[in-house]
Amino acid sequence: MASSLVADGLEARPSVERFSTHELGPTLERFQTSGLLEEGRINLIGLNAIAERLGDRWEGRQEQIYHHVERTLTRHLEGGGFFQRVSPTDYLVVQPGLGKFSAQVSCLLYLRELLSHFLGGAAPEAADVMEVTSLSGGRIFAAGIDPDYAAAAARTEPPVLPLEPDELPTPWNPFVAADGRTLRVSCQLEPVFELRTFAQIGFRIARRVLLMPGEIELSPQELRNLTTADIEKVDLATIARGVSRLRSEQGNAKQPTLFLPVSYTTLSSQRGRGPLIARFKEATRGVEKGLICEINDIEGVPGSALAAATVLIKPFCVIVVGKLREAPGRSPEDLRGVRLQGVAFEAGMHPLDHGEFTAWAERAVVNARAVTRSVIIHGLSGPEFLGLAGLAGASHASLGARRAQAPSLAASGA
Template identity: 25%
Template structure:
């Protein structure tokens, strides 16, 4: 997806905006697509001579809506008669822009009776140079797509109709999904990949996509659950991670300001080695810059046996060449101890393998979220079975969640 040439806007009003622009110019919010301008110009156009009398009411209502949808860490600042600058810290890219669109829709509906597409005017800020802003118009349809994918109640249905998956040809995907290889113990394993929508629970929009590998014995189709990946040899995990990154390369966003970034699960054992980290800068079909802006790595096998100092070091090394690093917690009462001292962009818990009834699942979600709260910006509940579980995750205190279809079979054997 190519970007149109940026329009250059000079900020002449709101002189006190200079300090805000200076702060943002040196942050990573710009390249993450989290800085944008919302315009109520459509209301001024329809108001005509009545604008001078209506302006204060419009800005008062706009301010209330911004305070309603944004968190205290986010920034909003008036730039002109009709424009407000928004910089979000809690969401990036399309997910952040969806919040701006929701604010504008509410304001348009209140003052004009409807929020028509032609009246929705939002621009992404790509560069700040003193009072000059380089901006691009944001396509409301792209934001609408991110909302729609977050509303599917059936995980398998969401998988089938995902507009992000439809961007990749079936032929190209078949080359990387499924993948088979012979494990170190001589058994043939097969990896099937799914693409999950990770939803911002506060804003109800797809914030990020996530690749989910299902590893099974080729001969029987029996699935090896992720909790047993620790029993796989290092070279087997390297093979799985290499294939996962290759599949992820198909969906790596060309511009993460316009498309959701991608979570790629991988083994800490793989990425702790130089050979493993080399995979990150050689993702098939994706440039190192695309990986840096669009890929987040989820360490899936961190446990009590993981050397803490090495974990801190590897997380830092991987973070330099990717958008961010997440760690999957083991579902225990002392889940944080293996990651103590390390800083992650997010913490994840995968509930798919627990098989808990709803009543116990809700209680366990609360237990995990209580431990995780304040330890990372994003707290993600994965492997949920239905939309109701998203509501449970929200109530428990998670910031994001993803549903998942049921694997074809359940493993009843250990890895030799």
């Protein structure tokens, strides 16, 4: 139901369909039942004034503008709110900690800051903030706000009751990338085993980033080509989706630990670390011994820079691991001296013949152990390869989600 726009004599303003985005329908509809929409606490910030002023230059500068807008919103929200670009010129903004009019005033301040940056200021009518009234089926309806009334009402507005962490909407998934494509993060849980005893020590979140519609998986190179802001969204969506899946599949049973993938890009970004650390703290509630952070996309990163990123995340997990995209064909010397507590890599399409697999695993493990003691192989094709991975010198391994099951001693070769 649309929120009521009549309060203390304020005239109701007509709701208009602002934009339709069917790919984002499932994401937006989560707010229909959150209570935030009913209370009028979800807003749209419009960049129309910037687009109109730039004219033909708008298209060529879009990515630069989106980057600045998202950096500005991230700074203001500080992990306590959410935003999503839902059209070429519209951002949906949710601030669970603010009342209706305080949220409107905040959005007006954010937009005026953006207009000042891009246009050197703008007339009051350029402050395009609207209250969202409906988010049904990907169709976004909104009504204009009265800035003067909002400013007066916000001064006497009572504080809102904070939502419980479980009630907060998850980071955007799917989301519209800077280049206009709609991306969705899909996660599966892979059981992780300690290879001396074959005891399961928890799960690893294995993710895929899919192009919508059609669910076409992005390649590693395509993922690297995403903007910093989009990579941050992928990381936040991965943790939120993975933790949600863990709770739905495992119930209230705490796991010993959970392997969380994090991109080096996000970890090294000052704006990305705040929301990331907030998600780490939330994920900690579901494990007994702590989190294991796997830093992804580390190929080519200078050792000193990676070491600095490792130090920053270490207080929020028990172990920090460097994650390679594939089995190392040589010693990863860039990781020497970084003080990582392990190196992980994807098994990929590893050999299925046991003899060939053993030779492949031994080469990879020897190369990895040149810089660390613990070596983790992810995504093995079946339980029978766990024992072989252990004989090759790996300390831990995970089973690919489609083949995930506890190993028997016979299957493991023990």
